[in-house]
Amino acid sequence: MDQKELREQENRCIQEQAPACTAACPVHVDVRAMIAKIAEGDFAAALNLYRKAVPFPGIISHICDQPCQAACLRKDLGGPIEIAALERACLDFGSQGLEPVKALPRKAKKVAVIGAGISGLTVAFDLARKGWGVVVYDASDRIGGGLWKTPPDLLPRDVLVNDLRVFDELNVEFRLNTTVGRKGGNGHSTFLARLCEEYDAVYLSTGPNVSELPDLELDEYGKVAVDPQTFQTSQSGVFAGGDVLRVSVNYPDEELKHSAVLSISDGRRAAVSIDRYLQRVSLTASRANEGPYETRLYTNTSGIEPCPPLVTTDLTTHYSREVAETEAARCIQCECLECVKVCEYLAHYKGYPKKYMREVYNNLSIVMGTRHANQFINTCALCGLCAEVCPTDVDMGVICHNAREQMVEQKRMPPSAHDFALRDMAFSNGEKFALSRNAPGFETSTYVFFPGCQLSASSPGYVEKAYQFLRDVFPDEGVGLMLRCCGAPADWAGRKDLYTASQAEFYTAYEQMGRPKLVLACSSCYQSFKTHAPDIEILSFWELFDQYGPQQLGDRKSHAPVAVHDPCSTRYEARIQDAVRNILKKMGCVIEELPLSREKTECCSYGGLMWLANRPVAEKVVQRRIAESKQDYVTYCAMCRDFFARRGKRTLHLLDLIYGAPGDDAAAAPPVGFSQRHENRARLKAKLLSELWSETMPDQQAFESIRLIIPEPVQQIIEDRLILVEDVQKVIEYAERTGKRMYNTANGHFLAYYKPNTVTYWVEYTPQEGAFLIHKAYSHRMEIGLGG
Amino acid sequence: MSQYVDLSAYENWTCANCGQPLQPGKVDISYMGNSFQVELLRCPNCGLVLIPEELALGKMAEVEKALEDK
């Protein structure tokens, strides 16, 4: 994924978009943060946040027309937040904490502001703070313009005067009682021309008086024409804003729509333009979202109780502290986080996709990646749930998978992240398990049963029965059998090389068998083939069983309901999900749907190899899932079943209900250990080879005849450390054959080590009547010696 | 010098290959192109090395992790 693509993806995540109130506000007050501070009781901090956007907080909190309240999502949930009243509360209770205004050192150029109304005063405020010289002209004897026309009960005079005192702290020259017009000067040029000679830029905020407009272009409505983005008029260096823009020369008596906050917004935006104009830089670069706009933020309000304000207000209401804090607590604090709400992994890193994507990209492009980012990339289950719930379909799985492939290419993938799974896959595709045969008596196959490596490892007996079922259903059509791994672990690990190699072997067998239709019992295999081998016809075992299996499967009506867990790889395979539910209904099962099921199903942590890359997060993920219902779970993926069972959650595999012995409590069956999984696969192949094709397995290797006695606690430790029985056998075989072992004179134990591949295994043992009693086993990846 | 492992806890180990007690000695260990020497118990005759469990699961695992996170 290149820079441009990544930028596009990042921008799809809307978490950083402004809430509706801020977007609707012409000056983008950070309403959400301000209200959060009020809820904490910190009115001073809230006031400073307010004043960042609004230079005259007293005035605006009294007379603003509150576009924010019209946009507030609470309007449909009890009534919009009383934002204006909360703003007044900031002033009432936070004024003593108001930070002083800071100005930069004086710069050489100066600007004329014509009209000391709220728009002109805003320009003066902003430019003076940036260090520019400002001279404000006004025809009257005081500053404030039209503000003085507002009735005092709405805008108390002391509030008005207090706000204007901010100019005591700033270096602005006021020339009151001065009408700027044709009078005076040499009469040849307009006053505008003269102003432009004396000043480096001019801001016209003359208000609703339009009789003396100098030669500026007007628009078709007779209003001063300004660039809608920069507020520059037809004359370079001359800007205009405020009420003057809303009055028409042609229709001077038309009702004027004042908006104090809009006038401030005009002024603020014009000040940005003037500041850039004076520095001779682009007036238009990077100026998105100035002025009011509609936000892209989506906030899920489905769980929110409607609740009206404690005290509704008009523009003269002043809240007490407690009422203000209570009203502030009613704010929803709008944000998205839809994906974080459903995914423990995304929640764990305390961020959100836009941030995560940036970190992933930094990890790849800047050589100094952080450990944090490596593990973050490897922890994602690649399950697609985030994309399903995201309002804009952002898929962190695609990002992470891509990143893994790049890390592998750049040789930066930590070897230990996926090594165990890749070796497991290698075992499944090796001679101990890999098998492809046409049905006994057939030369080619119309169908081939591909049970997958994990089902074969957990329940080899069911694989036999399922294979028999398929041969019974299609007796004349040749149902072959292929035992191997579909390659999904390599795909998840970003190892395109290993995946391609595995696929090549598959295709060879597939061609030899006559290009049969694949019958898949594992949904990860299903996705793997669907994505990477779209030319191959694939069928789900579950759909076939639903269609051709017994239509009556017993009666479990007396049993408690079961909750169906859809494996994450069946997310958009509604037909498979339906087939499974049909089968359950035929058994008389009462089905409970988990809160997040079908297209919203959660991963069990096997997906993407999360469980290997990050055990603590995988643990959170599983615990969350198994806590969602007290009922026994039914699932149709061997790994989901196993992972839930490992944590003590009663879980059935669908095949338990179809092929299990009636008396067995299959939901309580223990999980299958890693070594046992290898054993099961090998036995399955040996049994089928012998029974169906009268063949024998290739010769055993020397280490396989080593007999081990492993006490329970040691078994648990070995399982935990991802050490397999065959690894222990190899060490002992090597040690006993070569004599390279150590002996403890105190307890009679032997200690030996051996490195079959990349990992060095250590075993402490005692020989015991033709077998070996194991005391300890551990491993490391560092090599003894100078290394290759 | 050998504060990373208490060699005295392993004084009963001998080399079964050569029938000699293990002695402290310099051992090279390496990972991902980096190598260094540490003092561990080894057989002075055939070179068999004893890496204790706590070292393998402790500091060695830490070094591996640190070196892998490029």
Place this chain on the structure above:
Amino acid sequence: MTVPLYEHPAWQQTPDRVMRPGGREITDCALAVCDLPPGARVLDMGCGMGATLGRAAAGKKWRTFGIDISALLLRQARRNCPGSFFAQARGEYLPVASESLDAVLAECTLSIMETELALRECARMLKCGGYLIANDVYARRESGIEALRKLPPGTCIGSAMSQGQILELLDRSGLQVIWWQDCSEKLKEFSICTLTTAAAVDPFDLYIAAARAKMGYYALVAQKQYPK
């Protein structure tokens, strides 16, 4: 441990009697950038046994000086490089006149001194336009620096700084970097075992901290600025 780190007998066995990574190439590259004329006055700050001075200055007709804190190493140096002048002193307070040198070499020594003081001394001793040739370890991952400082004192790795920090210190001393090269590959060739033997540091801890801080090696040439 009673012997100072750099006087440990283990160093006697290192190849070229060089006590730092990088070997000759790094020094030669940097000197090529400076192109010092004959007669140039060159000081090696932390000259050790004089390996660099002896070799790099051969045939160049420079006036060479070596400073080291170890009398023991200097005795060796005088034997190895009879044409140079050697004195015992600390890098932070040098008995050298101001603005008298054309170049100062600081090879894997800044990190084991009070770096800021040592840099000010370099700036003081250099003529305007004179060069500082430095190479040393540096931490390429700032978040790992905290762990480095927890190592036993005295090792260059333990006191490594980030590139940003180094550049800032140079800037403050009026030295402007005109050439910077990352030579981190050289670190791999340098065995830290001598370092760990001499410093009695647990090699595992050193490796973990060094890996977490993404220890690297830099070479730079900085020039003393003329006053504005």
